Amino acid sequence: MNPFDQKPLPITKTFESFPALYPRAYHPLETDPYTKCRIILMNGTEYEAVKFSHQMARHCQSQDIRRELAMTRRTEQQQQKKLANLKPICESILEHTIGYEQLAVDLTAHLAKRVSSPNVKQALDLALLEDFDHLYRYADLMEMDDGQHAERLVGRYTEIMPGRPTISEHRFPKDGIPCPLGKDSPLFDKLASMIITAAEQQTMNYYMNQTGFYKNDLGRRLYQEIAMIEEQHVTQYESLMDASTTWLECLLMHEFVECYLYWSCEQTETDPYIRTIWAQNLEHEIAHLHKAAQLLEQFEGKHWQQVIPDGNFPAPLRLESNIPYVRSILTTVQNTYKDKNPVPVQSLECADPFFAYQDIVHPDTAQVASHMVIDQTIRRHGRDYRFETAPHPVQPLQDRTQDNTRVGRDPKIPGYNEITHSNTQR
Numbered sequence: 001m002n003p004f005d006q007k008p009l010p011i012t013k014t015f016e017s018f019p020a021l022y023p024r025a026y027h028p029l030e031t032d033p034y035t036k037c038r039i040i041l042m043n044g045t046e047y048e049a050v051k052f053s054h055q056m057a058r059h060c061q062s063q064d065i066r067r068e069l070a071m072t073r074r075t076e077q078q079q080q081k082k083l084a085n086l087k088p089i090c091e092s093i094l095e096h097t098i099g100y101e102q103l104a105v106d107l108t109a110h111l112a113k114r115v116s117s118p119n120v121k122q123a124l125d126l127a128l129l130e131d132f133d134h135l136y137r138y139a140d141l142m143e144m145d146d147g148q149h150a151e152r153l154v155g156r157y158t159e160i161m162p163g164r165p166t167i168s169e170h171r172f173p174k175d176g177i178p179c180p181l182g183k184d185s186p187l188f189d190k191l192a193s194m195i196i197t198a199a200e201q202q203t204m205n206y207y208m209n210q211t212g213f214y215k216n217d218l219g220r221r222l223y224q225e226i227a228m229i230e231e232q233h234v235t236q237y238e239s240l241m242d243a244s245t246t247w248l249e250c251l252l253m254h255e256f257v258e259c260y261l262y263w264s265c266e267q268t269e270t271d272p273y274i275r276t277i278w279a280q281n282l283e284h285e286i287a288h289l290h291k292a293a294q295l296l297e298q299f300e301g302k303h304w305q306q307v308i309p310d311g312n313f314p315a316p317l318r319l320e321s322n323i324p325y326v327r328s329i330l331t332t333v334q335n336t337y338k339d340k341n342p343v344p345v346q347s348l349e350c351a352d353p354f355f356a357y358q359d360i361v362h363p364d365t366a367q368v369a370s371h372m373v374i375d376q377t378i379r380r381h382g383r384d385y386r387f388e389t390a391p392h393p394v395q396p397l398q399d400r401t402q403d404n405t406r407v408g409r410d411p412k413i414p415g416y417n418e419i420t421h422s423n424t425q426r
Contacts, residue, residue: 001263001312001313002312003256003259003286003311003313004289004290004293004311005311006286008286008287008291009283009284010287011072011075011288012071014075014284014287014288015078016078021078021081021082022082022085023082023085023086024273025085025086025087025089026086026087026088026271027088028088028095029152032270032271033099033154033157034106034157034268034270034319034320035270035271035274036099037099037102037103038265038268038269038274038278039083039086039087039274040103040199040202041107041195041199041202041265041319042079042261042278043080043084043202044199044202044203045199045257045258045261046076046080046083047080047198047201047202047205048201048254049073049076049255049258050076050077050080051201052250052251052254053069053073053076056069056247056250056251057069057070060247065248065295068295069251071291072288075288076288079281079284082277083277086274092146093210093213093214094141094145094214095142095148097138097206098135098138098150098153098154099153100202100203100206101131101138101203102135102153102157103199103319104135104199104203105128105131105158105322105326106157106319106320106321106322107195107196107317107319108127108128108196109322109326110317110318110319110320111192111196111317112124112125112128112325112329113322114188115186115188115189115192116186116188116189117181117186117189119178119179119181119340120181120189120192120193120240122341123236123237123240123342124196125329125332125342126236126332126342127233127237128163128326128329129163129164129329129330129332129335130163130164130169130229130233131163131233132163132164133165133169134163134166135150136160136161136163136384137166137222137370137373137374138222138226139160139385139387140374141219141222143377143381143385144373144376144380145215145216149385150385150387151387154387156387157320157323158321158322158323159323159326159386159388160385160386160387160388161387161388161392162392162394162397162404162407163330164335165370165371165403165407165409166225166226166229166368166371167362167365167368167370167371167405168336168405168407168408169229170228170232170358170361170362171232171336171337171354171357172353172354172357173235174339175337175338175339175353175354176235176236176340177235177339178240178340178341179340181193181241182242182244183245187309187310188314190242190253191256191257191260193238193240194241194253194257195257195317196237197238197240197241198257200230200233200234200237201234203230203233204230204231204233204234207223207227207230208227210223211223218369218372218376221369221372222369222370222373224369225369225370245307248292248295248299248300249300251292251296252289252292252293252296252304252307253308255288255289255291256289256308256311258285258288258289259285259286259289259313260313260314260317261317262278262279262281262282262285263313263316264313264316264317264318266282323389327390330393333394333397333407333408334346334407334413335408336354336408336409338352338354345408345409345411346411346412365405368405374403375403378400378401378402378403382401383400386400394407396413
């Protein structure tokens with residue numbers, strides 16, 4: 001599909017009444033997990049659209065452009081409100097969080113399998129193991145606090161076991177700023193960098209806002225800690241985007257991404273009711289895309305094809321189980337960032353800021369929330385909570401009676417010599 005070939009609605013035809021903005025919520029246990037993930041993804045995509053539009057308006061001198069941004073932004077706001085209210089009232093903060101982390105794992109894996117730029121794939125693969133670990137930590141908190149098993153919520157599509165331990169993910173802020181894509185980079189890689197930035201930003205915002213609302217002290221501390229890693233991920237992913245593009249070129253790309261994602265959701269959705277929402281929002285976004293193309297031509301004298309040479313959508317983005325891929329990437333669990341590149345922690349020097357920063361943020365391992373959750377689960381049940389389809393592929397992470405806080409931060413790990421690093425520099 002080429003959205004530039006579609007006849008757009010007038011922007012005024014995209015406005016909706018408040019009753020229309022309060023849809024029927026999904027069923028928290030009967031709805032397919034990937035339907036819930038798609039809702040989280042598109043909620044984050046709309047949030048990014050609104051945030052970008054506001055920032056553009058604050059840096060724009062043309063009142064005509066500002067007025068047009070206000071028109072499309074109103075619809076984006078309405079779409080976001082509708083998507084947010086698809087979440088049922090009875091779904092807890094922690095249940096919803098499991099959906100966020102399943103989305104992070106399977107969206108990241110899907111994009112990593114499709115991109116061709118090494119810097120993008122490296123960034124995706126590194127953060128994938130961190131979100132994978134977050135799912136495990138939250139799932140153990142859920143078993144401890146609510147007696148629920150998260151495998152039911154993820155539909156057994158996604159394994160739940162340690163990734164790169166969250167304690168090892170805290171890096172010096174200047175590390176993990178990868179090289180950006182350029183104007184000639186593959187279109188899908190540009191789309192991927194924008195999609196994953198919006199998704200991780202939504203996760204960051206959700207955890208930032210929910211930290212103070214969890215029901216106990218340990219849960220609040222866990223949300224606080226993981227929210228810091230999600231900010232790290234946003235910093236990493238947004239660094240991939242081509243910063244040489246103009247505001248109007250960025251606007252066009254944002255609208256194209258939204259069109260592509262809503263089209264992908266419509267193509268892959270299994271819930272007929274939700275599919276109608278994706279179809280309607282796609283129609284609205286096509287109107288926004290045409291308006292962005294018009295503004296680009298009017299104010300910069302550029303045709304949309306100078307920014308997006310081929311307007312045809314790539315193959316649909318598909319949320320599905322990625323168990324084999326995640327297991328293959330777990331062989332790089334000892335990686336961290338040094339400057340702009342992922343490297344094994346064994347290659348760091350003692351003077352590298354990674355170690356100094358680690359000492360600052362958690363001088364006492366026993367007081368780190370992500371470790372405390374697993375430690376307390378083990379004390380209560382005699383083992384951690386996992387959903388594994390086979391033994392963990394990393395030997396030091398196989399023990400279910402002791403949380404490993406050394407993988408990814410200690411260069412010398414017993415049993416780690418069995419793991420190769422053949423795909424470290426993918």
